[in-house]
Amino acid sequence: MATKYSDRSIPKISLHDYETRIDEITRELVAAAETDGFFALVNHGISFEEIEEQFEAAARFFSLPDEVKATVPFSHKNTGWEKGAQIRPSTGKPDQKESYQMQFGEAMDGMWLSEEALPGFKKQSLGFMMKVQKVSEKLMVCFARGLGFPDDYFVKYHDVTKPTIQTVLRALHYFPLDPTVPTPEGYFRAGAHADWDLLTLLFQRPGQSGLEICPGREVFTAFGAGDTWTKVEPAAGEIVCNIGDLLMSWSDDRFKSTFHRVKTPTDPAVDYFGPRYSLAYFNQPNTDCIIQGPLKKYPVIQGWEFTAAAMKRNFAALEARKASNKLEESKVGLVATAF
Numbered sequence: 001m002a003t004k005y006s007d008r009s010i011p012k013i014s015l016h017d018y019e020t021r022i023d024e025i026t027r028e029l030v031a032a033a034e035t036d037g038f039f040a041l042v043n044h045g046i047s048f049e050e051i052e053e054q055f056e057a058a059a060r061f062f063s064l065p066d067e068v069k070a071t072v073p074f075s076h077k078n079t080g081w082e083k084g085a086q087i088r089p090s091t092g093k094p095d096q097k098e099s100y101q102m103q104f105g106e107a108m109d110g111m112w113l114s115e116e117a118l119p120g121f122k123k124q125s126l127g128f129m130m131k132v133q134k135v136s137e138k139l140m141v142c143f144a145r146g147l148g149f150p151d152d153y154f155v156k157y158h159d160v161t162k163p164t165i166q167t168v169l170r171a172l173h174y175f176p177l178d179p180t181v182p183t184p185e186g187y188f189r190a191g192a193h194a195d196w197d198l199l200t201l202l203f204q205r206p207g208q209s210g211l212e213i214c215p216g217r218e219v220f221t222a223f224g225a226g227d228t229w230t231k232v233e234p235a236a237g238e239i240v241c242n243i244g245d246l247l248m249s250w251s252d253d254r255f256k257s258t259f260h261r262v263k264t265p266t267d268p269a270v271d272y273f274g275p276r277y278s279l280a281y282f283n284q285p286n287t288d289c290i291i292q293g294p295l296k297k298y299p300v301i302q303g304w305e306f307t308a309a310a311m312k313r314n315f316a317a318l319e320a321r322k323a324s325n326k327l328e329e330s331k332v333g334l335v336a337t338a339f
Contacts, residue, residue, distance in 0.1 A: 008230050037258035072112070082099055096264075143247065192259050199243060205234055215256075
């Protein structure tokens with residue numbers, strides 16, 4: 001089935017003069033959350049140069065030999081390096097990328113490369129993470145106001161100074177492809193998915209396109225299949241944000257968590273085939289926080305329970321996808337035998 005596209009644009013929201021414009025910014029954020037579930041931030045206080053410094057640091061990490069990166073392997077603490085290990089339920093295939101996830105605090109004990117292996121990387125990354133956290137907290141205040149909660153409601157439940165924090169910065173590197181040969185069958189950069197966190201802040205490099213969104217969560221077919229997608233072109237200095245499943249639940253489904261993907265390049269005339277880097281900051285709740293929307297649509301649940309349930313759903317969807325693939329393969333085998 002050919003992908004359908006729309007040229008709709010996502011809202012661009014400026015955070016300039018935040019303190020004096022907070023009511024206006026809150027209205028804009030709430031409107032975006034209720035419709036697209038995606039928006040872009042400008043004038044957010046993190047300079048293009050600061051963003052590029054983190055991209056350069058990530059590139060230095062990914063340029064290391066795999067055997068060096070493998071000394072900090074992905075762990076149950078949601079930290080560390082993986083390569084081709086994330087399988088999306090929407091595709092049943094591993095994303096063709098590598099990533100390295102970083103947290104604040106003790107979850108990173110033993111998960112940073114040594115200063116000798118990667119000079120300055122830890123200090124640079126933690127400094128950048130704190131800058132992004134400050135932007136996240138401004139958004140959290142606005143969303144709390146939009147839902148009728150106290151200003152510090154979401155901020156205190158995403159406190160990165162506590163040992164119960166789960167927030168991560170994920171550096172991603174998508175592998176380049178040769179545009180002169182057909183893209184391999186079953187090759188996916190990042191299959192369609194929705195984030196399960198509160199809010200994701202994504203940094204992209206200009207010229208490295210591929211991000212696509214499928215607005216309208218309430219009318220989705222499976223993972224956006226057959227629906228209309230919109231390309232989100234990278235712009236220098238912008239932060240692309242999306243609502244996660246947690247905020248959708250916490251808002252009693254008022255705010256929309258939206259499916260998105262990184263398109264696999266197939267057409268050299270329009271697609272980007274080179275190496276693609278991005279930085280995703282996932283605002284994930286403290287494990288001991290209490291989650292329930294203002295209308296109490298869903299039962300009270302703790303942060304660790306929400307995370308566990310999200311992982312369970314993802315695993316169940318993946319197993320269902322594998323079973324469906326096996327069924328289709330068996331049908332093909334029966335047809336082949338019949339002829």
